[in-house]
Amino acid sequence: MQRVQGPGIRDWNFPRGVASVALMVGFAAEHDVPTARMLRGTGLTEQQLRDPDAQIDAHTELTVIRNLVRARPDLPALGIEVGRRYRITTFGIFGFACVSSPTLGEAIRFALRYLDLSFTFCLPVAEWGEAEFVAWVHDESVPADVRQFLIERDVTAMHQVMSDLLGTHLPLTRAEFHFSAPSYADRIRAVTVVRPRFDMPHNLFAIDSVMLEQPLPQANEHTWAMCLAQCRDLVHRRRARTGIAAEVRARLVPRGGTDGFTAPPGIDTVARDLNMSTRTLRRHLDAAGTSYRALLDEVRRALAEEMLTATPLSVSDVAIRLGYAEASTFIYAFKRWTGGTPAAYRRERAAQR
Structure with missing residues (x-):
C-alpha cells in the first residue's frame, strides 16, 4: 500500500539560518569570488555569517545564490558541486535530530515535518511504496533564473545527507530531471550512480524501500526525543x-x-x-x-x-x-x-x- 507525505510548509519562503549562505560564500572564495560580491544586495556582514543564531529570510539566501550563479557561470555542475558541501552537520540541531533517528525512514518523516529548519527551495513529497520509496522534488515556484542550479543543489544535498545518515553512499534506483541533459551529465551520474534520465515530466529520485528500515549507526532514543523537542520549539519561534x-x-x-x-x-x-x-x-x-x-x-x-x-x-x-x-x-x-x-x-x- 502506498502512502504519501508532503512537507510541513507550503512554499520555500520561510525564515532560515545563515549556515547555507556561509557555506556558499566559502565555496565562492575557493573559486576566486570575493565575499563582498557574494553578499552584495543582502545587507549581511561577514560577522553575521559566523553567528549560529542569526536568521535571514529566504529572499536573502536567494540573492546570494544569484550572486554565485552570475559570478561563476563558467563552472560546470555548479549546483552539484555546491550541493555536495551540505553535510548533516550543516543543519545544526535539525541534522542532529536526523542522526539520532531510529531509522532512515523515521529521519525522512521528521525532516519533512520540520523542513523549514532546512535550506531547501525545492519541496520534496515522499511516496512510500512496497518496493520503492520515491521523493518527488517540486520546483514549480522556484525562480526560473536559478531553478536548475537549485534542483541540482537541493537533490544533491538531500542525497548527501541521507548518505551521511547511513554512513555509506546511498544507492538510488532511479533519478529523473525535467531539464535537458547538460554537458556535465557524467557529474550528475557520479552522485546518482544509476543513469539519470532527463527531459522527464518531474524531478525525482528513488531508493529501495528496504533502505528505510535500516537502523542508523548513531540512533539514540533519548537524544532523538530531546532533539525533537528543541526542533519543535525552534520552529515555533521562527514561525512567529x-x-x-x-x-x-x-x-x-x-x-x-x-x-x-x-x-x-x-x-x-x-x-x-x-x-x-x-x-x-x-x-x-x-x-x-x-x-x-x-x-x-x-x-x-x-x-x-x-x-x-x-x-x-x-x-x-x-x-x-x-x-x-x-x-x-x-x-x-x-x-x-x-x-x-x-x-x-x-x-x-x-x-x-
Missing part, C-alpha cells in the same frame, strides 16, 4: 508572524484560551474586522508569503497540541473546539501537520513527562 499575518493570527486565537473555544472566524469576518475587503486581505497575505488557510492551520495545530497535552478532552471534543464538523477531518489534518495521529501524539507527550 509579523505585520498583517500577525493581525490575522491574533484574531484566530481564542481570547480565553482553549476553554469554551468555538469555531474560528471565517476570512470574510476577519477582513471586516480589519476594515478591508476579503480580496484585499488575500492579496496582503499573499504578499507576506502566507494565506488565511495557512494561518488557520498554524493556530489550529498549536491549540490542538495544547489541548491534547494539557487537557483530558477526547479527540472528538478537540475537533469540535477547533471548528471541525467531524473528528475524522481533524485527524486527517493533524496527520498532515505532524505525520501522526492525535492519539499517538498524546501518548508520546505523556511518555515524555
Whole structure:
C-alpha cells in the first residue's frame, strides 16, 4: 500500500539560518569570488555569517545564490558541486535530530515535518511504496533564473545527507530531471550512480524501500526525543508572524484560551474586522508569503497540541473546539501537520513527562 507525505510548509519562503549562505560564500572564495560580491544586495556582514543564531529570510539566501550563479557561470555542475558541501552537520540541531533517528525512514518523516529548519527551495513529497520509496522534488515556484542550479543543489544535498545518515553512499534506483541533459551529465551520474534520465515530466529520485528500515549507526532514543523537542520549539519561534499575518493570527486565537473555544472566524469576518475587503486581505497575505488557510492551520495545530497535552478532552471534543464538523477531518489534518495521529501524539507527550 502506498502512502504519501508532503512537507510541513507550503512554499520555500520561510525564515532560515545563515549556515547555507556561509557555506556558499566559502565555496565562492575557493573559486576566486570575493565575499563582498557574494553578499552584495543582502545587507549581511561577514560577522553575521559566523553567528549560529542569526536568521535571514529566504529572499536573502536567494540573492546570494544569484550572486554565485552570475559570478561563476563558467563552472560546470555548479549546483552539484555546491550541493555536495551540505553535510548533516550543516543543519545544526535539525541534522542532529536526523542522526539520532531510529531509522532512515523515521529521519525522512521528521525532516519533512520540520523542513523549514532546512535550506531547501525545492519541496520534496515522499511516496512510500512496497518496493520503492520515491521523493518527488517540486520546483514549480522556484525562480526560473536559478531553478536548475537549485534542483541540482537541493537533490544533491538531500542525497548527501541521507548518505551521511547511513554512513555509506546511498544507492538510488532511479533519478529523473525535467531539464535537458547538460554537458556535465557524467557529474550528475557520479552522485546518482544509476543513469539519470532527463527531459522527464518531474524531478525525482528513488531508493529501495528496504533502505528505510535500516537502523542508523548513531540512533539514540533519548537524544532523538530531546532533539525533537528543541526542533519543535525552534520552529515555533521562527514561525512567529509579523505585520498583517500577525493581525490575522491574533484574531484566530481564542481570547480565553482553549476553554469554551468555538469555531474560528471565517476570512470574510476577519477582513471586516480589519476594515478591508476579503480580496484585499488575500492579496496582503499573499504578499507576506502566507494565506488565511495557512494561518488557520498554524493556530489550529498549536491549540490542538495544547489541548491534547494539557487537557483530558477526547479527540472528538478537540475537533469540535477547533471548528471541525467531524473528528475524522481533524485527524486527517493533524496527520498532515505532524505525520501522526492525535492519539499517538498524546501518548508520546505523556511518555515524555
